[in-house]
Amino acid sequence: MEERREVVEKGPDGQRRVVTSETVAPAVEEVDHKHVVTYDPYAERRQIADRLVQATWLVFGIIEGLLAIRFVLLLLGANRANEFAQLVLGASAPFVAPFLGLFTTPAAGGSVIELNTLVAMLVYLLLAWVVVRIIWLLVGETRSSVHTTATSVERRVD
Numbered sequence: 001m002e003e004r005r006e007v008v009e010k011g012p013d014g015q016r017r018v019v020t021s022e023t024v025a026p027a028v029e030e031v032d033h034k035h036v037v038t039y040d041p042y043a044e045r046r047q048i049a050d051r052l053v054q055a056t057w058l059v060f061g062i063i064e065g066l067l068a069i070r071f072v073l074l075l076l077g078a079n080r081a082n083e084f085a086q087l088v089l090g091a092s093a094p095f096v097a098p099f100l101g102l103f104t105t106p107a108a109g110g111s112v113i114e115l116n117t118l119v120a121m122l123v124y125l126l127l128a129w130v131v132v133r134i135i136w137l138l139v140g141e142t143r144s145s146v147h148t149t150a151t152s153v154e155r156r157v158d
Contacts, residue, residue: 045141052135060128064121066092071117077110096120 070092078085096117103115 049140074112
C-alpha cells in the first residue's frame, strides 16, 4: 500500500514550496497458500473390485429371488397352468435340477414343500460368498495411500 500527499506551503523566506509526504508499505508481503491435493493410487483398483462384487451379488441375488418365488408358489399350491407360475418354474428349473431327488417332496393337497429348492438356495448363497471372496483375493485392494502436496509460501509484490 502506498500513499502520497502533496502540500503547498510558504517557507520562512516567503517562497512557495511543495512538501510531499509518502507512506510506503513494505514492498513485499508474505501470503501463506496451502495447496492440498489428495490422490489415492489404489482407488481405481478398489472400485473395480467393488463393481465385480456388486455384479456377483446381483446375479446370485436374482437366482436366489427366483428360487424363493418358486418355493412360495409350490408351497401355496399355485396353479401350474398359470403363465406366471410356468415362467417362474421354467426359469428356476435349471438351478434346482442338480438337487432334484436329494429329498422326497412332501405334499398335502395342492401344496408342495420342495426341500430341494431350499437346499439349492443355501448352496447358491454359499457359492456366491465363495466367488466374492475369490474376487477379493484376485482383484481386491486393501491398501490405501494418500499423497498431499506441501504447504507453499508465495510472495506477492504490491
